[in-house]
Amino acid sequence: MAASPDATGTRPATVLRKAVVIGGNRIPFARSNGAYTQASNQDMLTAALDGLVARFGLQDERIGEVAAGAVLKHSRDFNLTREAVIGSALSPETPAYDLQQACATGLETVVGLANKIKLGQIESAIAGGVDSASDAPIAVSEGLRAVLLELNRAKSVQQKLTALAKLRPKDLAPNAPGTAEPRTGLSMGEHQALTTAAWNVSRAAQDELALASHRNLAAAYERGFFDDLMTPYRGLAKDSNLRADTTLEKLAKLQPVFGKNLGAEATMTAGNSTPLTDGASTVLLGSEDYARRNDLPVLAEVVDSEAAAVDFVHGKEGLLMAPAYAVPRLLARQGLTFADFDYFEIHEAFAGTVLCHLAAWESEEFCRNKLGLQKPLGPIDRTRLNVNGSSLATGHPFAATGGRLVASLAKMLREKADAESRGTRGLISVCAAGGMGVVAILEAN
């Protein structure tokens, strides 16, 4: 095992064992250019780690491995996670690696580390993610970069002058990161607007989903659901995007921001789309044995996961529709249907994203033609969907969303399992840029 050197040298388990979620910690999510304007990704990830260490008494402990990542990342942050670990209260002998899979980063760190635990390679792990839209990297233009590199190679004064002479005024304009897809030039919102229109999802349905997200999140805070999932940071104790008092009327007054040139009526507003957000989240994972030996709780098991990607470049599928393919593949592998799930956590990149997925799974045509199924997957019980709010209310610091979903769902499954003395199961679905999606199943017993 990957334990201490004095452990008897047994080989890694050949039989897979369980990987469990022990708990989580995140900092409240802040709308960009708000409470965390002056915080870097490293600052926020370190804070989220330290809160986790404090909650579970992990001071100076050597964790098997820590994996986290950021979508908007400075080039200097090549070892972001390891640097955060060194700055945290964990043992400095804790190894770490960075991972990047757009908005699926957070969930993928959970999946990858859970797999290592299942294989017996590590006993404990911390998965996480962080993003700052406020402290985003700004790059120099391609023109300036080419000149600077040539200047670096130049040996003589003559060569240096030649390189500099290639510089044009427009090369001095910096490149700020955006959410535009490199291959289409369309922003994520414009992509979703195409899909939303194709599935005929109404403005009212999107606003209702947004309203439910805010109301559910507010109610979750009210009953202290986040007391052991969150640690305040920089004076913020709740997600700053939460509008507990919003109404359908207020949401209906907002002007559409995406899909204004599609011919059809534009339905996507700032109210039913996620804002740019700063934040970080972490999840403590371990083997059952690790949890038992350290007197730590077991919330839920990380059962299985599936990734998918779609061809949005040639218009075959909507940019954010990959989970619509990943979920049925995962259900088929596990022999499950929607009726077997107590909770669904479908990341609300946009209200339209969630509603397009639901519509697709209910569509006989989509399920037959795109998924090759005899009959549709059917509807999802809306009373089991995002019951403690999701990204429309919390905000969406890209890589931090996965950790938020996993820790919250694991706690919900544990509470329901304990209350009803039975096993419970939940599904997580996260869409990502590049036409990707990652989905996972958690179970508590």
Place this chain on the structure above:
Amino acid sequence: MADRYLDLVNAGPLKSLAKKLGLPQPAVLRRYRPGTPLLPGPVLVLGSGAGADVLAKEMLGWDLDVRRHVAPKERLGGILLVLDELESPEELSDPMLTAGASLRALAPGGRVVTVSRPASGTGEPARAAARQAVDGALRSLAHELRGGATGNGILLGEGVDAGAPAVLGALRFLLSGRSAYINGQFLTVGSGTAALPAEADRPLAGKVAVVTGAARGIGAAIAETLHRDGAKVIAVDVPAAGEQLAHLANRVGATALQLDITAPDAGEKIAAHAAERNHGLDIVVHNAGITRDKLLANMDQAQWDSVIAVNLSSQLRMNEQLLASGVLRGAPRVVSLASTSGIAGNRGQTNYAASKAGIIGMVRASAAAFADAGGSINAVAPGFIETDMTARMPFLTREVARRLSSLQQGGRPLDVAEAVAFLASDAAGGINGQTLRVCGQSMVGA
């Protein structure tokens, strides 16, 4: 908040100037640090009874130089007056005057401790008079001490001998630097089981302690001190204070539990956390508290009710739940934070003083239940302590409050924490249902 005046009169030319002008001369107190000697010099034991001999012998075992007679010109670290056999007021004359003749030899940070018996309402009036006389004599003597020296007393309860472990535990505490800001106070030692620690510097080794309101101020100092003394700490505070709570927890290897103690199930949540993570709970420190100061004429219901709910009702409920939970083990010890405001009253603090006086009543009435469980419950009543809260007081009010005690300075959060840590230790097993003031012998409510 730094006490600049204290710094100035302890160094440089201002030292002698302050003396000439008769200004207050607060001393730098002798505070405990692990590994330092119990006293800054030999201890003089006065008293002719068997108790004096027993205590003198015990103290020899603590690596102290023990004197039974005054040695001319010798610096003393402490004076112990064993007065447990007093029968008439006249018998007080000799030991008091002998002690008085040695006071000038007392080293800075020295200790005077009396051991006597409480005056009961029955029996010989002359004996009761003699016993009560010790109270007035000791409190006055404490006012006269200088150089950070203090004077405190131990009262032997019914059937308790001077050499009982519970007496030795209290004596060690009062002699040590742990009691630096306690002056003019009496500790009554009863028949509860007490044990001196195996390791003097880690008296709480193996203990699990929960501290509420641990994120900052006195609560953070308590968590740090219990950790220093060997306890595993569960640090509790409201979710909104979570960031500081996490920092504190990571500093002292604690687990952070974000919890509103006024929640109906707060005690059960603490019990569940301790059962799952620590397999039990030995020490509960009810430190969390709030102030909502207003003159009573201007006070609204929310200001009154919230202070009572946080400072008092929550503790009553949590004690009940913790006792019922089965998580308390061995000799469970509860220490609650009262306040000198709850003893003397304070303008603008009817609500706060009510809650803190309520704590004093609560621990007195809960003592029997905790004794039945093999443990104890006591309160600590801080006076003026240098915290963020007192740093916000107006300058003059703060300066007056600081100098208005025998020690002529405010206490530190650590001073309160030391008293809490002592009462949470098995060495204090003989002390139950009491309230110990940590106020530098404040003139207020003396």
